[in-house]
Amino acid sequence: MSDSAAMASVFRSGLLDGQVALVTGGGTGIGFGIAELLAELGAHVVIASRKPAHLEAALAALTSRGHKASAVSLDVRDPERVTAVVREIATQYGRIDLLVNNAAGNFYAPSATLSPNAWRSVVEIDLFGTFYCSQAVYPIMAAQGGGRIVSTSMTLHYRGWPMMAHATAAKAGVDALTRTLSVEWAPQRIRVNAIAPGPIPTEGVRKAFMPPADSGIPDRFAAAEDRMAEYARTGIPLGRWGAPRDIANMVAFLASPAGDWITGAIFVVDGGEWLAKATT
Numbered sequence: 001m002s003d004s005a006a007m008a009s010v011f012r013s014g015l016l017d018g019q020v021a022l023v024t025g026g027g028t029g030i031g032f033g034i035a036e037l038l039a040e041l042g043a044h045v046v047i048a049s050r051k052p053a054h055l056e057a058a059l060a061a062l063t064s065r066g067h068k069a070s071a072v073s074l075d076v077r078d079p080e081r082v083t084a085v086v087r088e089i090a091t092q093y094g095r096i097d098l099l100v101n102n103a104a105g106n107f108y109a110p111s112a113t114l115s116p117n118a119w120r121s122v123v124e125i126d127l128f129g130t131f132y133c134s135q136a137v138y139p140i141m142a143a144q145g146g147g148r149i150v151s152t153s154m155t156l157h158y159r160g161w162p163m164m165a166h167a168t169a170a171k172a173g174v175d176a177l178t179r180t181l182s183v184e185w186a187p188q189r190i191r192v193n194a195i196a197p198g199p200i201p202t203e204g205v206r207k208a209f210m211p212p213a214d215s216g217i218p219d220r221f222a223a224a225e226d227r228m229a230e231y232a233r234t235g236i237p238l239g240r241w242g243a244p245r246d247i248a249n250m251v252a253f254l255a256s257p258a259g260d261w262i263t264g265a266i267f268v269v270d271g272g273e274w275l276a277k278a279t280t
């Protein structure tokens, strides 16, 4: 049995029946993996993304399997739109049990020449967006007697990461926000946690491992796979790359009754990668 097949049966069917979940950046990659598992477990999932093509494909994939899902166009940097979308979801589906702040932007760039707009774009998506969405669901979750917020963090800011000033600063802010909101909103029974994923081979990561076009390597994709396999052997103590399902499992756990007494926690889900880097 493959790792992902084994993981498919971890949670009981119907675990999240009746829940309404909003997943930002839920059209692709880790976000879609999270949306998929939540829907498989019975939640109605609202996927939010800036890109209509991502929304259409993700929604078709979910609804064709009989899952309860809908899609909404949203740029998390726009607080007024965030509030309007969240209110609309609450009106339409009656509640919001879970917010997954997954939308993120990122790229490698030297700090010395990073433009103000480049800095702003990433910090606004990762940090401001997380705050805007969390603030928008607060009154709904408070009125219904509780809810869960799970934000996507990272591990790169634990040591600092050259060429990632914008993203590491933003995710450090997400960690601080997680801890602060968890205590501030505990009386309303809103659990606020975060997950710091390790390396998941999304398209961007594959590109980073791809040899340059002028490398003369005829099958560049195969070369990338070889380099990625080598990294799994040497850079990830548990010996494999992550899958969106690895992160989704943690979200489902936190959304389930098992997450009832967990708030303010930041869970590293990375096969041991960052600790291994920290010791080398």
Ligand code: COA
Pocket: 104, 105, 106, 107, 108, 109, 115, 116, 117, 118, 119, 121, 122, 125, 204
């Ligand atoms: N290096 C340096 N600057 C970059 C860059 C790069 N690789 N990519 C974008 N920028 C700069 C742009 O030049 C622009 O700055 P400028 O106006 O001074 O030229 C600024 O960032 C905004 O870029 P733009 O593409 O207009 O913004 P956007 O809001 O449409 O996109 C980003 C947001 C920048 C985060 C974009 O990379 C993106 O949408 N990425 C897809 C999502 C993603 O990154 N997912 C990974 C999650 S970990």
